[in-house]
Amino acid sequence: MRVILYIINKEFRQIFRxxxxxxxxxxxxxxxxxxxxxxxxxxxxxxxxxxxxxxxTHTSRALIDKFR
Structure with missing residues (x-):
């Protein structure tokens, strides 16, 4: 865990530098x-x-007309 915190701290210092x-x-x-x-x-x-x-049928034609 210390290594990860050290790396994060180092990266932030480099970014803000x-x-x-x-x-x-x-x-x-x-x-x-x-x-x-x-x-x-x-x-x-x-x-x-x-x-x-x-x-x-009328129903199928009505459905097709809805897609137009």
Missing amino acids: NKGMLPIIFILPLLQLVILSNAATYEINNISFGYVDNDH
């Missing part, structure tokens, strides 16, 4: 999170859809 690393470590991941979360949507657009209506 080099001030140029701070934006890379903290700001860029937050910026990336905002950009990528806005880019991802769950909306589905322009999908080709084919159907075979072997039933030829």
